[in-house]
Amino acid sequence: MIEIKNLKVNVEGKEILKGINLTVNKGEVHAIMGPNGSGKSTLANVLAGREEYEIIDGTILFEGKNLLEMSVEDRAREGVFLAFQYPIEIPGVSNTNLLKNAVNSIRKYRGEEEIDAVDLLALIKEKMSLVEMNKELLSRSVNEGFSGGEKKRNEIFQMAVLEPKLAILDETDSGLDIDALRIVANGVNKFRSSENGIILVTHYQRLLDYIIPDFVHVLNDGKIIKSGDKSLALELEEKGYDWVKDQYAEMASA
């Protein structure tokens, strides 16, 4: 589905990603863990196409196509979805209006007809119940005045409506209480299928109790320094990141 090779990225002249290699196949869930400032959000944003980031080296193939050459919107239309760590508030634009435009842009790109109002509403209703989101939020401006938890739920709700091929969830679990976490995880698990892939950025193990990953990667200082299965997450929880860093340093010097 997505193949990232030797990705190096500068942010404001400073190298933040220092050669990332990561392949996600259909049906797989990859968790990316790592300390604050290690570059997790940078990676997520680069995949979504954020333009301020400077690609120094490397390639990204998405479904065989060169992702780095695509505009932000075309990536979305091809099926890449980013759930933001800090969802943006957009005063004056209602959630429904955003979804209508999003669904139709994606449909148009695929040569499909615009969704009619009744079908859109039905789709919205179905997906809202999935994340137990309050119907009132629909007519409100995007994320404006939403609580932290509501914002995160709204991201998952949008994902559910847009049905991407690859969902990148950037710390969707942070700031959620245990009930909200369960709801969000449930939404993600319902979305999970053999047809799509998920990159789950988090620095807590607790989300992974609800969404069981196939692979766990440790990102540190712009590099993936260790990969493993779900047991790696538990190990990290127990021992912290330092032992992985030490191990990596030893290997590097060997």
Place this chain on the structure above:
Amino acid sequence: MSKITELKNWYLDKFKDFENSLNGESKLPFHQTRIDAIQKFSDLNFPTIKDEEWKFTNISSLLNHNFKPASENVLEFDHSIIEKYLFDEKEYITIVFVNGVFSQKHSNIHSLGEGIVISNLKNAMVEHPEVIEKYLGKFAGYEKNIFTALSTAFAKEGTFIFVKENKIVEKPIQVLFVTSSNEEVFSSPRNLFVFGINSQAKIIESYVGVSDKTSFTNAVTEVILEMGAVVEHVKVQDESERAYHIARTEIDQERSSNYSSYNVNFGGTIVRNDLTTTFNDEYGFCKLNGLYLGKGNQLIDNHTLMNHAMPHCESHEMYKGILTDKSRGVFNGKIFVKRDAQKTNAYQQNKTLLLSEDATINTKPQLEIFADDVKCSHGATVGQLDKNALFYLRTRGLSDQQAKTILIYAFASDVVHSISMRQVRDHLEKLLSEKLLTADLKD
């Protein structure tokens, strides 16, 4: 002879022709006012950028044209051409002027109840001389304003609305001014709206162009709200991109009256609006909303004056501008609070979106407060579209243009969303989307 003298002589000549065409109408008392006004026109100078009030608005290109007064040349057009500007004629009362001259053919004045008069100003001069005598020209003085002097000299055609005490005009009144000529034409719409005690009405005053000749509209509107009158007044200027549009609106608010103004500007090459509201008695409420979109080389200048002459009145003003390409905006918002006008509440906001590096805005609030027990505030912001919001929308599949349009729309919509006439609101939203579609939103 200087160019300006030549131009003035041109208008003086045109006035003679106009006078000769008046026949019996020149015997009416108002004609003396016209004669006085043309004299003033002759004495006054056209404003230049040396005048503080015209500092950013250079009208010298307007003075390069010899415009012909309207009536001489009406380019006939089929009703279907203006249909897109008209609201449902069953639900609206429609009065149409072509080049400033009343058009029976395109108008549809119906179902006026007793005590409600809507007619051409010319007819009102004969039929309601006491109302004309009392109000016409009493608020828009021409002593110091050359454009008002010109308007007053040529005052004859325009909308006369007279609503008697306690009457409610059930249907909104649409006043449509169409410019249509194959020559460079000059129109002088002169409107007088008088709302009696406790009366109510809604007006939508629109200016559109259906030909691409350079034109000049010099409009003057006087609005009188007697005690307790409630009026909603939307003005939409969407003239051709070669139109000069100079408009003055003077509002007199008497005790406990409530006036809402929506001043929307899309068209024109050089546009200047002067809008003044005066609280001439206590407990008045006034809302001034403005929205404009500049494209190409357009210059849109709004000067407003909120004159708190009496105590216990409240005004809310919100002007928003969107400037693309090389367009320029000017906003000058004055709030005067006279010494006796205690317990005044006056709020003013001006927000501008600058969407290109070549677009400019000159914004200046001007508060002159002589009373001590008042609440007044003002603020001006100038900004660009939020980059993070744009990125967010694009990650949801919206194109760059679509995302920008939505954000601009969100910026603009709160100015017009309180308009109570649904058709007008829909029309404005549609117009705005259309304009944004053809605007260059690349950065």
